[in-house]
Amino acid sequence: MSLFNPSRDQARQFLVDAWKKRIDKLPATALEIMAADVVQLHPEYHALLGGGEEALARDWTPEQGETNPFLHLSLHLAIEEQLQIDQPQGIRAAYEQLLIRRGDRHEALHAILDCLAEAIWRSQRDRAPMDGEAYVESIRRAAGR
Structure with missing residues (x-):
């Protein structure tokens, strides 16, 4: 592997x-x-x-x-790794804001998962590397809602 x-x-x-x-x-x-x-x-x-x-x-x-459960779990795992190392830079602080706003860790992670899925989709659509800054900004926007 x-x-x-x-x-x-x-x-x-x-x-x-x-x-x-x-x-x-x-x-x-x-x-x-x-x-x-x-x-x-x-x-x-x-x-x-x-x-x-x-x-x-x-x-x-x-x-x-249907939602692909393996994709869902893999995105969750990617987010956990991103939070551990704060990459893209600022994701941990954006997550903390989102967690305060949502009050539930799993709900906050699902909000980030939606942001990640969109960032991946945009990257694939544009045939370009994922825009980490835009991804983190989308999490900040979710925290502001």
């Missing part, structure tokens, strides 16, 4: 394995612990992550009106 660019299947398997280690009370790496913490926040995905090969192979499409 490429550490910095895992395939879809590798990223999905990582989440499944991290959750299994949590359930089985097995030792885990710091990243696996972080991933299991993210999964813990989403009981609606617990059965899916324990469901084996079918869950790993399934596709979720917007046309079907």
